[in-house]
Amino acid sequence: MFIATTSAPVNIACIKYWGKRDTKLILPTNSSLSVTLDQDHLRSTTTSRADASFTKDRLWLNGVEEDIKPGGRMATCIAEMKRLRKELVENVDTSAPTLSTLFVHIASYNNFPTAAGLASSASGFAALTASLAALYALPSPPTELSLIARQGSGSACRSLMGGFVAWNAGTLDSGVDSHAVQIAAETHWPDIHALICVVSDTKKGTSSTSGMQRTVETSPLLQHRIKHVVPQRMKTISEAILAKDFDRFAEITMADSNQFHAVCLDTSPPIFYMNDVSRAIIAVIEEYNRVALLPENGGKRKAAYTYDAGPNAVIYAPAAHIKEIISLIAHFFPQQETFKDPFGLFGPNGIGTGSFAAGFNVNVAKTWETGAVKSLIHTKVGDGPRVLGQA
Ligand code: DP6
Secondary structure, rough: OOEEEEEEEEEEEEEEEOOEEEEEOOOOOOOOOEEEOOOOOEEEEEEEOOOOOOOOOOEEEOOEEEOOOOOOOHHHHHHHHHHHHHHHOOOOOOOOHHOOOOOOOEEEEEEHHHHHHOHHHHHHHHHHHHHHHHHHOOOOOHHHHHHHOOOOOOOHHHHHHHOEEEEEOHHHHOOOOOOOEEEOOOOOOOEEEEEEEEEEEOOOOOOHHHHHHHHHHHHHHHHHHHHHHHHHHHHHHHHHHHHOOOOHHHHHHHHHHHHHHHHHHHOOOOOOOOOOHHHHHHHHHOOOOOOOHHHOOOOOOOOOOEEEEOOOEEEEEEHHHHHHHHHHHHOOOOOOOOOOOOOOOOOOOOOOOOOOOOOOOOOHHHHHOOOOOOOOEEEEEOOOOOEEEEE
């Protein structure tokens, strides 16, 4: 029996991937860029076993066995990893055990509810790829492994690295140039924290996979975005990250989230991922930044919201502002679950009611229905996959 266990992080994009030019190989219509979140808080953990007694490849997700559809995404990833084992290990060292010929049993767990509306497929496929790479003792660097995780779920390729990660769309039909690269490690800018506002934990109506295909087929705005918007934003946000310029990072992140949702609205029939609570959170953060941008307050943005294919907000902010932002969100949006304060920002009395900077318009959120937020999760930028055990 050969066995390896790894964990892999969640990533949340600042420049969104939305649209495929090849649906089988999962090649995107534009490059994207994300922040890897700390797996001390949110992670998928995957154990892979290879044994001569196994009679087929099998998969368990959170303890429940799932079918591995022949020719499907999971089957493709497993087959690609076996191919690498053969090519890079067994053909080089002919005395190495021929693990590529054995069936595998794979068990994966998320430490967050799959239904929390967080991208569990990204951390899941990254953990699967990393765990098979450890099982097979592959010499492959993360960029090479990202080519395989990408074929499980596009956004998964960015979870193979920590810090700030770009997925270069590439131009080749084979997809060999469509991989992830690290723009900066988590140690470069550890000050970036994230607050996830879980607005709803029900499964989304339109999946990313089918939604983005409908957008490719029907949205003229997507074509404009691909050609005239994303290339410049990729460049500018990478520069902002290297310069640790949060104001610029925030401006681009929010603009790109808004354009992604505009592209969804430009799809026929339109796709709506945000709800009134999501929009009210936007209004609150925009007002928070409007006040922060006043010259007497420093003239720089202090927070950036972004939304994936669902209503939940992710707010990026420098560590120094997170306590204030949590209080602000808690003031407008009562939470259904007690805030777990992982960084110990608040005392035993909890978040409290918060206070506002001079000039903050407290009526700002009234434009929208400000319902409750289910829960708030505080985390920060983190590292790439970790090998937890190998035998
Ligand atoms: C809105 O990676 O889930 O989160 O490649 O079809 O599996 P598939 O789609 P997926 O799409 C993620 C879309 C997004 C934006 C992003 O993460 O960049």
